[in-house]
Amino acid sequence: MTETLDYWSMLYVFVLAAFIGLGVIRRVSRLLHTPLMSITNAISGIAVIGSIIVTGGDFPREIRIMGAIALFASMTNIVSGFLITDRMLKMFKTDRKPKADTRS
Amino acid sequence: MSNAIVQLSYLIATVLFIFALHWMNAPATARRGVFAGAGAMLIAILVTWAQPEVVHHGWIIGAIAAGVLVGVPLSLVPLTAVPQRTALSHAFGGLAAGLVGTAKYYLWFAEGPAHLTTFRMVAIIVEIILGYLTFTGSLMAAGKLQEVKWIPQRPVTYPFQNVVNIGLLVLAGVVGAALTLNPTAAWAPGLFPVVILLALLFGVLLIIPIGGADMPTVIAILNSYAGLAAVAMGFVLDNKLLITAGALDGASGLILAIIMCKAMNRSFLNVLFGAFGQTQPVKAGGDGKVYKAETIEGGAQVLEQASLVVIVPGYGMAVAQAQHKVRELYDQLKKRGATVKFAIHPVAGRMPGHMNVLLAEADIPYDKLYEMDEINSEFAQADVALVIGANDVTNPAARHDQSSPIYGMPILNVDHARTVMVIKRGMSPGFAGIDNELYYMDKTLMLFGDAKVFLSDIVKELAAVRA
Numbered sequence: 001m002t003e004t005l006d007y008w009s010m011l012y013v014f015v016l017a018a019f020i021g022l023g024v025i026r027r028v029s030r031l032l033h034t035p036l037m038s039i040t041n042a043i044s045g046i047a048v049i050g051s052i053i054v055t056g057g058d059f060p061r062e063i064r065i066m067g068a069i070a071l072f073a074s075m076t077n078i079v080s081g082f083l084i085t086d087r088m089l090k091m092f093k094t095d096r097k098p099k100a101d102t103r104s
Numbered sequence: 105m106s107n108a109i110v111q112l113s114y115l116i117a118t119v120l121f122i123f124a125l126h127w128m129n130a131p132a133t134a135r136r137g138v139f140a141g142a143g144a145m146l147i148a149i150l151v152t153w154a155q156p157e158v159v160h161h162g163w164i165i166g167a168i169a170a171g172v173l174v175g176v177p178l179s180l181v182p183l184t185a186v187p188q189r190t191a192l193s194h195a196f197g198g199l200a201a202g203l204v205g206t207a208k209y210y211l212w213f214a215e216g217p218a219h220l221t222t223f224r225m226v227a228i229i230v231e232i233i234l235g236y237l238t239f240t241g242s243l244m245a246a247g248k249l250q251e252v253k254w255i256p257q258r259p260v261t262y263p264f265q266n267v268v269n270i271g272l273l274v275l276a277g278v279v280g281a282a283l284t285l286n287p288t289a290a291w292a293p294g295l296f297p298v299v300i301l302l303a304l305l306f307g308v309l310l311i312i313p314i315g316g317a318d319m320p321t322v323i324a325i326l327n328s329y330a331g332l333a334a335v336a337m338g339f340v341l342d343n344k345l346l347i348t349a350g351a352l353d354g355a356s357g358l359i360l361a362i363i364m365c366k367a368m369n370r371s372f373l374n375v376l377f378g379a380f381g382q383t384q385p386v387k388a389g390g391d392g393k394v395y396k397a398e399t400i401e402g403g404a405q406v407l408e409q410a411s412l413v414v415i416v417p418g419y420g421m422a423v424a425q426a427q428h429k430v431r432e433l434y435d436q437l438k439k440r441g442a443t444v445k446f447a448i449h450p451v452a453g454r455m456p457g458h459m460n461v462l463l464a465e466a467d468i469p470y471d472k473l474y475e476m477d478e479i480n481s482e483f484a485q486a487d488v489a490l491v492i493g494a495n496d497v498t499n500p501a502a503r504h505d506q507s508s509p510i511y512g513m514p515i516l517n518v519d520h521a522r523t524v525m526v527i528k529r530g531m532s533p534g535f536a537g538i539d540n541e542l543y544y545m546d547k548t549l550m551l552f553g554d555a556k557v558f559l560s561d562i563v564k565e566l567a568a569v570r571a
Contacts, residue, residue: 013344037356053157056164080175
């Protein structure tokens with residue numbers, strides 16, 4: 001009975017999070033859609049949580065191998081995702097400080 | 105570590121992820137978002153690692169180290185390769201979800217039938233189908249974008265393709281349903297890999313018929329799938345952080361896909377099942393159409409007179425590595441007192457927002473980059489619209505030619521400018537394989553040559569005129 005309730009709360013969390021996501025993402029600057037995609041790549045690396053538990057638990061070897069591959073894949077996403085997002089964002093600049101304009 | 109602390113940490117991570125995306129709404133705050141996101145991820149990793157059931161630390165350290173070793177070089181790819189990197193990242197996300205789902209199923213099967221409740225089975229089946237199809241589908245997409253030789257660039261179609269594809273997915277669903285109803289049957293562990301294989305196959309077949317022009321949309325859709333696979337993992341593991349982070353990811357992919365679809369006047373289903381760009385359409389206005397070729401000197405003269413120049417960059421500019429020359433041209437024109445604006449079509453480049461990043465790399469100020477809706481009314485005032493390596497997004501046929509494959513697609517009103525200058529390697533059709541009637545208009549000057557060489561010559565010419 002309590003388990004049933006918990007499933008419902010998970011579904012609530014999912015639906016609410018999806019709406020928050022839609023609301024937040026809709027306001028992301030179009031200039032930044034590529035960095036947005038790479039930062040969500042990094043965030044999808046949240047699969048590390050499951051991967052760590054499967055890799056590090058006291059389970060049969062084959063199970064942990066699957067976990068380790070998943071952990072490797074997630075970690076790659078996290079590292080490359082955040083680093084490349086930051087690398088791209090650093091490139092976005094406004095007009096440099098108005099240089100000594102020779103306008104008379 | 106007590107459960108309360110774990111849950112509180114996950115909650116904090118969730119909030120930080122939301123802020124990370126929120127701060128992406130403006131370039132000025134966006135980098136803060138990266139730190140928030142990375143901080144949240146660090147919290148999530150450390151808290152999970154500290155759980156008492158995690159005992160094999162060596163394995164974890166090894167896998168994390170390998171991830172860092174591969175991740176760092178992947179973050180340093182040239183910006184033209186960012187779409188491939190992104191697709192590869194979706195593949196990794198899908199793979200991780202698929203493997204964790206698979207592992208959990210076999211673990212619970214071994215531990216006893218009480219664990220394999222109907223809810224969990226449904227979640228596992230959804231997780232592995234989404235995960236594995238995202239894995240192979242994204243690998244295919246990455247291969248197409250990287251132009252790997254043995255992956256066909258042009259859409260591959262065969263009779264009853266959609267029937268076969270949908271049939272495969274339905275079959276995977278049916279087998280999955282059978283497993284859900286009998287998760288502990290003796291044959292279940294043997295049947296489980298069948299679902300995996302079907303999902304892997306479906307991923308490949310889903311991407312094979314999709315052409316290059318649709319890649320931006322497809323990447324966005326795969327992004328969404330990768331997020332939803334993480335959500336399903338959250339249901340399997342009863343973990344709300346996975347659910348929220350996955351939902352944010354899924355929402356992002358969905359919105360980007362919708363924007364891309366609108367920008368091409370296509371529907372989701374049409375992108376996935378339409379096999380766009382495989383037909384070889386007839387030439388605009390038939391043969392015998394004439395165009396005006398212009399020289400460097402002539403081009404420079406036209407630019408010299410202009411007071412408002414709108415530059416329309418396309419992926420061809422990036423292929424020619426001409427961004428920095430564009431920047432020099434921008435400087436030169438600005439010095440001459442001209443106003444220069446950049447018109448960015450939503451599908452310019454090979455992924456959502458790609459062109460903005462390519463221009464930002466060349467130090468072009470982002471406040472000079474205008475999206476289609478902002479700039480379209482200004483073309484009428486522009487003295488020169490300079491098209492560099494863009495094609496389909498400037499084709500007026502999209503407005504009136506009902507037989508054109510791009511009919512109805514919103515385009516940049518380049519043809520409204522007083523003079524149109526097109527820098528192009530030759531008269532070959534674009535990515536989507538469609539001829540462009542813009543090139544045959546009276547006010548259009550065609551400048552044939554390598555964009556990089558051409559632009560640097562024009563910049564030199566302009567500088568000479570000035571002196």
